[in-house]
Amino acid sequence: MSEDFLQQDVRYVKGVGEKRADVWAEQHGVRTVHDLLRFYPRRYLDRTTVTPVRQLQEGPDSVTVVGTVRSVNVVPGNNQKRLEIILEGEQGGRMKGTWFQGVWWVRKAFDEGDRVAFHGTVEKYGRWHSMTHPDFDRLNDEGPLLDTGRIVPLYPGGEAMSNVGLTSRTVRRVLYDLFKEHGLKLTETMPDWIMDGYDLMEGRVALRAIHFPKTQQELSRARRRLKFEELFFIQLLLAQMHEQQEEVAGPAFDDPGAYTREFVREVLPFELTGAQTRALREIIGDVQTGTQMNRLLQGDVGSGKTVVAVAAMMHAYDSGYQSAFMAPTEILAEQHHANLQDYLQPLGLEPRLLIGSQTKAEREAALQAVRSGASPVAVGTHALIQDEVAFDRLGLAVVDEQHRFGVAQRAEMFEKGERPHMLLMTATPIPRSLALTLYGDLDVSKIDEMPPGRKPVETRLRAEKRRGEVYAFLNDRLEQGEQAFVVYPLVEESEKMDLKDAESGAQELQEKFPDYTVGLVHGQLSADDKDATMRRFKEGDIDLLVATTVIEVGVDVPNATVMLVEHAERFGLSQLHQLRGRVGRSDQQSYCVLMASYKRSQEAKQRLEAMARTNDGFEISETDLQIRGAGDFFGTRQSGMPDLKIADLTEDDEILEVAREAAFALIEKDPHLRADEHERLRRRYQEDYAEHGLGFARVG
Numbered sequence: 190m191s192e193d194f195l196q197q198d199v200r201y202v203k204g205v206g207e208k209r210a211d212v213w214a215e216q217h218g219v220r221t222v223h224d225l226l227r228f229y230p231r232r233y234l235d236r237t238t239v240t241p242v243r244q245l246q247e248g249p250d251s252v253t254v255v256g257t258v259r260s261v262n263v264v265p266g267n268n269q270k271r272l273e274i275i276l277e278g279e280q281g282g283r284m285k286g287t288w289f290q291g292v293w294w295v296r297k298a299f300d301e302g303d304r305v306a307f308h309g310t311v312e313k314y315g316r317w318h319s320m321t322h323p324d325f326d327r328l329n330d331e332g333p334l335l336d337t338g339r340i341v342p343l344y345p346g347g348e349a350m351s352n353v354g355l356t357s358r359t360v361r362r363v364l365y366d367l368f369k370e371h372g373l374k375l376t377e378t379m380p381d382w383i384m385d386g387y388d389l390m391e392g393r394v395a396l397r398a399i400h401f402p403k404t405q406q407e408l409s410r411a412r413r414r415l416k417f418e419e420l421f422f423i424q425l426l427l428a429q430m431h432e433q434q435e436e437v438a439g440p441a442f443d444d445p446g447a448y449t450r451e452f453v454r455e456v457l458p459f460e461l462t463g464a465q466t467r468a469l470r471e472i473i474g475d476v477q478t479g480t481q482m483n484r485l486l487q488g489d490v491g492s493g494k495t496v497v498a499v500a501a502m503m504h505a506y507d508s509g510y511q512s513a514f515m516a517p518t519e520i521l522a523e524q525h526h527a528n529l530q531d532y533l534q535p536l537g538l539e540p541r542l543l544i545g546s547q548t549k550a551e552r553e554a555a556l557q558a559v560r561s562g563a564s565p566v567a568v569g570t571h572a573l574i575q576d577e578v579a580f581d582r583l584g585l586a587v588v589d590e591q592h593r594f595g596v597a598q599r600a601e602m603f604e605k606g607e608r609p610h611m612l613l614m615t616a617t618p619i620p621r622s623l624a625l626t627l628y629g630d631l632d633v634s635k636i637d638e639m640p641p642g643r644k645p646v647e648t649r650l651r652a653e654k655r656r657g658e659v660y661a662f663l664n665d666r667l668e669q670g671e672q673a674f675v676v677y678p679l680v681e682e683s684e685k686m687d688l689k690d691a692e693s694g695a696q697e698l699q700e701k702f703p704d705y706t707v708g709l710v711h712g713q714l715s716a717d718d719k720d721a722t723m724r725r726f727k728e729g730d731i732d733l734l735v736a737t738t739v740i741e742v743g744v745d746v747p748n749a750t751v752m753l754v755e756h757a758e759r760f761g762l763s764q765l766h767q768l769r770g771r772v773g774r775s776d777q778q779s780y781c782v783l784m785a786s787y788k789r790s791q792e793a794k795q796r797l798e799a800m801a802r803t804n805d806g807f808e809i810s811e812t813d814l815q816i817r818g819a820g821d822f823f824g825t826r827q828s829g830m831p832d833l834k835i836a837d838l839t840e841d842d843e844i845l846e847v848a849r850e851a852a853f854a855l856i857e858k859d860p861h862l863r864a865d866e867h868e869r870l871r872r873r874y875q876e877d878y879a880e881h882g883l884g885f886a887r888v889g
């Protein structure tokens with residue numbers, strides 16, 4: 190049976206037309222009948238029960254009544270006219286509906302003798318039960334009752350939508366007619382083995398039921414089916430990417446040689462942890478097979494990912510290949526470059542930095558060293574690969590802070606030219622549901638063990654009035670020869686918000702701690718000045734480093750034991766966790782002090798309490814996801830997250846797991862969906878999903 194109508198433009202659907210179609214497309218991306226069927230309700234009103242007017246009682250719950258209009262009066266009040274409608278119940282009894290706004294407009298909607306339904310909360314005035322501004326439906330219209338006596342869907346709206354009359358009521362009518370005309374033509378896309386194996390409701394029943402549910406049970410089965418389907422198609426794309434990646438040729442590295450050995454045994458002053466060794470073995474296993482590695486290296490702040498990545502780069506160099514090390518920003522690239530210098534110089538190797546803010550001469554020299562193969566590692570931002578920096582022999586690309594790339598970018602990154610092995614590092618612990626969606630195509634190595642001797646960072650929340658105490662504590666730590674960070678959210682003082690900025694903070698601290706050296710870094714310093722200050726801090730010449738969030742990722746100063754965050758209520762949870770990760774990087778006890786006033790924001794309070802409660806990155810990120818929801822978790826634009834219409838990654842993790850299992854099983858069974866039983870699925874996938882990049886947002 191043909192399903193061509195699914196691709197039909199909505200403007201030709203009964204009850205829509207040009208104007209509404211334009212607004213619908215613009216506001217909600219609804220263009221085709223397929224989109225329209227998936228314009229899901231945002232919530233439902235349960236109007237299944239009609240309360241007899243006689244039995245009305247005052248109360249906070251919304252109720253539905255049905256009756257006949259007995260009188261319609263505009264009543265002059267003291268300073269405001271009001272509309273009063275008297276409704277007589279089907280089994281007797283009278284009540285009032287009252288409007289103070291839209292009096293004339295509502296007045297026109299009613300005539301005496303009309304049969305109508307009111308929905309609202311009931312109050313009692315004198316002897317009258319009354320509803321103020323109730324929702325209402327006229328029941329003498331033709332057709333079935335779509336607005337009363339059932340579970341009624343409410344649709345996403347907005348001003349533009351209501352300006353062209355696309356209210357929930359119209360949408361219901363449009364969809365009802367659409368189902369009447371086409372509903373039976375919808376065919377099932379899922380093969381029987383998935384339908385039965387995962388106990389799914391039939392697709393067309395689910396679509397009808399999501400808009401016009403008969404019962405709550407039916408609604409919840411419909412939701413499950415549609416969420417499954419949505420997540421399934423995303424996982425299908427990931428399963429396919431995974432399958433394809435396994436076939437892509439990549440450089441075949443030799444066994445690890447002298448550089449790798451020397452780095453691990455001589456340069457590092459410690460033994461790798463079990464988790465680091467495992468991760469490194471997994472990487473070494475991948476890069477020797479001759480197919481491209483696509484691996485995510487996941488581990489909490491300070492767990493030792495960079496060290497593993499450097500070992501992998503040395504392995505590349507042993508095999509005659511160079512590596513690219515990419516950070517999301519220039520500042521972070523500079524910091525990684527400084528770290529890499531410390532690691533590689535003892536081996537007589539020179540990593541090169543390539544960023545936009547370099548002088549021409551610096552850049553030329555670096556480019557030359559990379560081009561000739563003299564330098565084993567180039568450090569920079571993503572421009573390293575995108576801007577045609579020529580490598581002599583690129584074999585490995587390490588990408589830090591992977592979550593700022595979307596799936597789409599990743600697929601595109603190496604479409605042309607060589608295919609180096611990919612090692613993606615993320616310091617942001619990601620809830621499993623998000624990880625499966627964002628990195629569902631990758632192999633994963635987890636560093637789930639901290640280097641030995643680490644003591645959990647002690648975290649304290651402090652209000653302004655206890656600043657004296659905080660400074661006394663800071664003084665104690667400095668006296669012990671330890672160092673501290675003080676972080677501010679702003680660079681310049683904001684006139685409006687009267688916040689202390691980093692500069693005046695640094696000055697104040699220098700006055701308070703005259704025996705110690707205070708340094709300052711912020712985003713507006715030149716790269717050289719920043720570098721110089723960071724280096725002095727690392728070498729111990731600076732005791733107290735005042736900074737804006739520049740230091741968020743990548744700084745490694747094990748002797749720093751205090752992280753003092755000013756205006757902590759203004760930071761996001763994962764940002765705070767990253768900042769805290771700057772201390773506690775040795776066997777000394779470390780502290781994180783959050784100076785905050787959060788009386789006004791419940792959310793800030795939740796964030797800060799989570800920080801005080803746990804040091805566990807995964808728990809922090811789960812909490813963050815709960816507080817903010819998946820869309821905002823990474824910042825919507827930056828996330829590369831697919832735009833989900835019905836599934837919610839914060840609560841649908843169980844459905845996600847089974848949808849993923851089904852999708853991967855399918856690709857394993859039938860990689861190109863060629864089997865007859867998968868034909869409809871393949872067509873739907875190509876038409877509605879694959880071509881649109883599955884709605885994976887593009888980043889950048």
Ligand SMILES: Nc1ncnc2c1ncn2[C@@H]1O[C@H](COP(=O)(O)OP(=O)(O)OP(=O)(O)O)[C@@H](O)[C@H]1O
Nearest residue numbers: 459460461462490491492493494495496616640743
């Ligand atoms: N096995 C180990 N034993 C002791 N110290 C280690 C070990 N591995 C790493 N370190 C040290 O721990 C600190 C953090 O390591 P590294 O920078 O590799 O972590 P990371 O996971 O990349 O950190 P972040 O994500 O916070 O930047 C460094 O000072 C490093 O020298």
